[in-house]
Amino acid sequence: xxxxxxxxxxSQNPGVKMMQIEAPRIARKxxxxxxxxxxxxxxxxxxxxxxxxxxxxxGLVTIIFQEVGKSTMALGKLEVGDCLxxxxxxxxxxxxxxxxxxxxxxxxxIGIAPTHNIAKALKAHGxxxxxxxxxxxxxxxxxxxxxxxxSDELYVCTDDGxxxxxxxxxKVEQELLEKNRESGEINLVIGIGPPIMMKFVCxxxxxxxxxxxxxxxxxxxDATGMCGACRVTVGGETKFVCVDGPEFNxxxxxxxxxxxxxxxxxxxxxxxxxxxxxxxxxxxxxxxxNV
Amino acid sequence: MAEENKANKLPxxxxxxxxxxxxxxxxxxxxxxxxxxxAMLEAGRCLRCSKPKCVEGCPVNVKIPEFVGLIADGDFIGxxxxxxxxxxxxxxxxxxxxxxxxxxSKCVLGKKGEPVAIGRLERFAxxxxxxxxxxxxxxxxxxxxxxxxxxxGGPSGxxxxxxxxxxxxxxxxxxxxxxxxxVLVYGIPEFxxxxxxxxxxxxxxxxxxxxxxxxxxxxxxxTVDELLDRFDACFVGTGAGLPVFMxxxxxxxxxxxxxxxxxxxxxxxxxxxxPEYDTPIVKGKKVATFGGGNVAMDSSRTALRLGAEKSYIIxxxxxxxxxxxxxxxxxxxxxxxxxxxxxxxxxxxxxxxGWLTGVECxxxxxxxxxxxxxxxxxxVAGSEFVVEVDTVVVAIGNGPNPLVPSxxxxxxxxxxxxxxxxxxxxxxxxxxxxxxxxxxxxxATVIQAMGAGKKAAAAMHQYLSGK
Numbered sequence: 001x002x003x004x005x006x007x008x009x010x011s012q013n014p015g016v017k018m019m020q021i022e023a024p025r026i027a028r029k030x031x032x033x034x035x036x037x038x039x040x041x042x043x044x045x046x047x048x049x050x051x052x053x054x055x056x057x058x059g060l061v062t063i064i065f066q067e068v069g070k071s072t073m074a075l076g077k078l079e080v081g082d083c084l085x086x087x088x089x090x091x092x093x094x095x096x097x098x099x100x101x102x103x104x105x106x107x108x109x110i111g112i113a114p115t116h117n118i119a120k121a122l123k124a125h126g127x128x129x130x131x132x133x134x135x136x137x138x139x140x141x142x143x144x145x146x147x148x149x150x151s152d153e154l155y156v157c158t159d160d161g162x163x164x165x166x167x168x169x170x171k172v173e174q175e176l177l178e179k180n181r182e183s184g185e186i187n188l189v190i191g192i193g194p195p196i197m198m199k200f201v202c203x204x205x206x207x208x209x210x211x212x213x214x215x216x217x218x219x220x221x222d223a224t225g226m227c228g229a230c231r232v233t234v235g236g237e238t239k240f241v242c243v244d245g246p247e248f249n250x251x252x253x254x255x256x257x258x259x260x261x262x263x264x265x266x267x268x269x270x271x272x273x274x275x276x277x278x279x280x281x282x283x284x285x286x287x288x289x290n291v
Numbered sequence: 292m293a294e295e296n297k298a299n300k301l302p303x304x305x306x307x308x309x310x311x312x313x314x315x316x317x318x319x320x321x322x323x324x325x326x327x328x329x330a331m332l333e334a335g336r337c338l339r340c341s342k343p344k345c346v347e348g349c350p351v352n353v354k355i356p357e358f359v360g361l362i363a364d365g366d367f368i369g370x371x372x373x374x375x376x377x378x379x380x381x382x383x384x385x386x387x388x389x390x391x392x393x394x395x396s397k398c399v400l401g402k403k404g405e406p407v408a409i410g411r412l413e414r415f416a417x418x419x420x421x422x423x424x425x426x427x428x429x430x431x432x433x434x435x436x437x438x439x440x441x442x443x444g445g446p447s448g449x450x451x452x453x454x455x456x457x458x459x460x461x462x463x464x465x466x467x468x469x470x471x472x473x474v475l476v477y478g479i480p481e482f483x484x485x486x487x488x489x490x491x492x493x494x495x496x497x498x499x500x501x502x503x504x505x506x507x508x509x510x511x512x513x514t515v516d517e518l519l520d521r522f523d524a525c526f527v528g529t530g531a532g533l534p535v536f537m538x539x540x541x542x543x544x545x546x547x548x549x550x551x552x553x554x555x556x557x558x559x560x561x562x563x564x565x566p567e568y569d570t571p572i573v574k575g576k577k578v579a580t581f582g583g584g585n586v587a588m589d590s591s592r593t594a595l596r597l598g599a600e601k602s603y604i605i606x607x608x609x610x611x612x613x614x615x616x617x618x619x620x621x622x623x624x625x626x627x628x629x630x631x632x633x634x635x636x637x638x639x640x641x642x643x644x645g646w647l648t649g650v651e652c653x654x655x656x657x658x659x660x661x662x663x664x665x666x667x668x669x670x671v672a673g674s675e676f677v678v679e680v681d682t683v684v685v686a687i688g689n690g691p692n693p694l695v696p697s698x699x700x701x702x703x704x705x706x707x708x709x710x711x712x713x714x715x716x717x718x719x720x721x722x723x724x725x726x727x728x729x730x731x732x733x734x735a736t737v738i739q740a741m742g743a744g745k746k747a748a749a750a751m752h753q754y755l756s757g758k
Binding site: 025026029039040043044045046070071085086087088089090091221222224225226227228229231232233238243257260261263264265268269271272275 | 467468469477505506507508511512513532533534536538542543545546548549551552555556560561565566567568569570571573644645692693694
């Protein structure tokens with residue numbers, strides 16, 4: 001159960017890795033937009049990750065993660081054949097499927113992973129999909145080929161100009177939405193990536209009055225509605241990301257509150273990472289503690 | 292008989308416990324339990340009434356005079372077996388049941404003096420059996436070929452599973468979390484209910500043949516309707532797992548927890564052992580818990596053990612109206628929890644980084660009784676005051692968890708989202724689907740959920756037998 005059957009390193013610094021996990025029931029049931037929770041071992045924490053892809057026939061679930069904390073670093077150390085103590089899902093609500101016409105998917109960094117699964121579902125539903133994928137630098141981009149295969153149009157950009165269009169994803173978003181003024185074919189924007197990027201994807205789309213969905217990567221414990229760790233304010237109301245989301249109307253999300261809530265355990269994370277480096281014999285000496 | 296009469300005259304025996312100052316800083320269990328000698332003396336106080344009232348006071352009708360009599364006779368294993376005839380979780384109930392309002396409240400001895408310490412004796416017998424490593428399995432009736440799915444491995448689900456497996460049915464428990472026990476593992480702290488005890492009770496069910504599948508969230512991975520394709524009946528015991536907040540300004544500040552989150556981090560995830568365990572928790576120096584129930588007591592006492600210098604209970608009524616067990620309130624007071632009574636939180640105050648710094652309260656006074664019979668608290672105008680705190684735990688209750696009701700369209704719920712079930716049988720609006728515990732009643736006690744499980748198991752057995 002929960003065996004790792006494939007592993008690929010997309011980027012070394014910071015570590016971005018892809019794994020395929022043997023989880024046949026989840027692979028059959030998970031829909032675009034849903035997430036899983038993993039727990040490494042008896043002392044492990046419960047960590048949510050949005051599903052990047054599924055292969056129902058082979059019973060595989062693909063996850064992609066950036067090594068930003070102790071748990072993701074320890075996960076990255078596992079190899080093919082190793083098992084996770086727990087792999088729970090699918091959790092959260094799937095992306096609402098409808099005939100939107102054209103959907104603009106804006107994905108930043110690690111957000112390319114969940115965007116892939118959502119775009120795949122929207123495309124299969126009969127929508128036209130335009131995608132923008134971007135990252136800080138070329139090395140952090142991945143799945144350009146897979147995104148191209150399911151997008152009718154694909155724009156690739158990097159903040160530092162090391163690959164594709166030089167600039168932020170929101171620059172391309174702005175241009176496409178300007179062009180769209182006349183045709184009006186884009187009826188939904190999906191923005192997934194770091195919270196700050198999602199905030200600006202929403203700010204960009206707001207003046208155009210186009211519905212914008214974001215998927216929120218909040219802190220969770222049980223991820224079944226029980227604890228409220230993941231609460232966010234949406235349209236002035238408190239919502240639980242794990243059961244009410246993870247997707248919300250981005251124009252109504254209080255991103256500033258959410259960004260503050262993401263910092264609750266930063267000090268703990270430093271302690272845990274430090275301890276892990278010393279205990280587990282750090283092999284990523286190039287990171288210089290920059291996590 | 293003369294000897295017994297003398298025993299009755301003895302005062303109720305106290306249970307030795309850790310000193311308050313010491314225990315307030317560790318997570319080990321507070322009471323040590325009775326010794327054999329003390330247990331026999333206490334059991335000797337029982338009058339063995341011919342019409343025992345105590346049994347009526349017990350939601351699962353434990354055969355109290357019989358098991359107490361066996362302890363008095365020194366047959367501790369026999370006492371444990373007698374308990375298990377009607378109660379699948381005696382070591383748990385002996386610790387967390389509100390005996391003072393159930394069995395012990397009916398004890399004849401209590402009319403003039405103090406009742407027999409039934410709870411402490413129950414705990415003693417169950418602990419004795421476990422410590423001997425001689426947990427005997429009861430007889431299991433021949434296999435019926437019927438399959439039952441139990442959704443939720445908390446007190447009600449464990450009871451249903453234990454009862455139905457003994458009747459020869461095949462039982463599978465689906466637990467959403469990675470550990471079975473429900474509130475017994477995520478909610479009630481180690482110092483009140485050691486997790487090894489819960490594990491032993493769960494292992495006992497496994498030994499009886501109950502299959503337990505953890506980390507399996509019904510409503511997500513599989514719906515109740517899908518379960519009915521492969522099971523003959525279902526029991527829904529998913530609990531009151533949706534925390535209620537007060538809708539106060541500042542409630543999403545960093546440092547504000549629901550009691551569920553605070554206790555789950557500490558108990559289930561063992562955050563008190565961070566960084567050995569990965570899950571973190573904010574170890575506040577000044578912690579305020581809102582509410583007056585057992586969960587509030589558990590939270591305020593957990594705060595002390597996590598190193599708080601100040602741990603307050605903020606409750607809008609007075610001590611008399613507090614729903615928590617008297618023993619829990621007493622333990623909390625002994626350990627140094629400060630009670631700010633007749634005070635109601637108005638808003639939470641934070642700094643520019645989003646961290647909690649204080650709570651503004653208003654003084655309350657009690658007016659006329661409300662529909663619950665308790666005097667209604669009313670705010671005193673202009674009496675606002677601020678308590679400086681860095682952590683708040685909101686322990687004012689829980690709503691029903693929505694995952695099963697929202698994915699089971701034929702399952703009738705009431706306006707609060709609780710599943711509608713017959714109080715005598717647990718039968719729901721769907722044939723073959725039964726429900727019990729907090730998902731039906733709203734937040735109640737462990738033993739009430741077990742009582743509901745017992746009734747549902749009996750009704751399910753009847754349903755399965757006629758199928």
